[in-house]
Amino acid sequence: MQIGYLKAFSDNYIWFIQHERDLIVVDPGSSTVVLDYIITNKLNLLAILLTHDHADHMGGVADIVSYAPNVPVYGMGSIATNELFGNESIPLCPWLQVKTIATPGHTYTGICYIVESLGLTHIFTGDTLFASGCGRVFTDDFVAMYKSLTQLSSLQQDTLVYPGHEYTIKNLQFAQFIEPDNKDIAKRVKLEQDKLDRLGNSLPVSMGVELLTNPFLRTNDRNIIDSVSKITGQEVKSGLDCFIKLRELRNNF
Numbered sequence: 001m002q003i004g005y006l007k008a009f010s011d012n013y014i015w016f017i018q019h020e021r022d023l024i025v026v027d028p029g030s031s032t033v034v035l036d037y038i039i040t041n042k043l044n045l046l047a048i049l050l051t052h053d054h055a056d057h058m059g060g061v062a063d064i065v066s067y068a069p070n071v072p073v074y075g076m077g078s079i080a081t082n083e084l085f086g087n088e089s090i091p092l093c094p095w096l097q098v099k100t101i102a103t104p105g106h107t108y109t110g111i112c113y114i115v116e117s118l119g120l121t122h123i124f125t126g127d128t129l130f131a132s133g134c135g136r137v138f139t140d141d142f143v144a145m146y147k148s149l150t151q152l153s154s155l156q157q158d159t160l161v162y163p164g165h166e167y168t169i170k171n172l173q174f175a176q177f178i179e180p181d182n183k184d185i186a187k188r189v190k191l192e193q194d195k196l197d198r199l200g201n202s203l204p205v206s207m208g209v210e211l212l213t214n215p216f217l218r219t220n221d222r223n224i225i226d227s228v229s230k231i232t233g234q235e236v237k238s239g240l241d242c243f244i245k246l247r248e249l250r251n252n253f
């Protein structure tokens, strides 16, 4: 089994899981690159997994389904043929079992997919968790988003995270704005920029690195609380309050 990606639009990742000629696609926002890849490599599409219902993550589904009418579409909401609710364990095919976590907040339909292979855990997080950041809270349900991120941050530290967009450098710049003295962030900026220059992508990233460098996963950290309080001129009352203020600062960064 291998995990790869196709790029779409300016910064979307369409992740795929492949084993020999079998393919599973995550969040095909565009059909063109996916169908090209399938046809060129003579692949069998076994399933589509959707992390949420934004057009840049599912806009290609209709075209792909007209090409492969029997392909199951997993996700929350009406576009899915196989509707999910979170906390499921699905045998997708003989070589792959997928676990789900409901992660509402960015949208009401957030689902993350966990895949295990050769002792490694991989998670596809859509627009819930980004490298060194998180998605906007379009639902205005900050409690739900905070809970979703808290749940993800409790995964094992060697879990590899595959977000839906390449936002790493901008997110790290924001993380540095919040924590100018954090050496792990400074180190990571250099590493990720180098990776981007060489490979054109900075992902995946381990949860352990995220826990050190993602301010949205560290909202109970004294440094972050003090910094947010200083920047906003307001008292930070709790981890959730810190998260809400951080998200607001990031929206305007």
Ligand SMILES: [Zn+2]
Pocket: 052, 054, 106, 127, 135
């Ligand atoms: Zn989205």
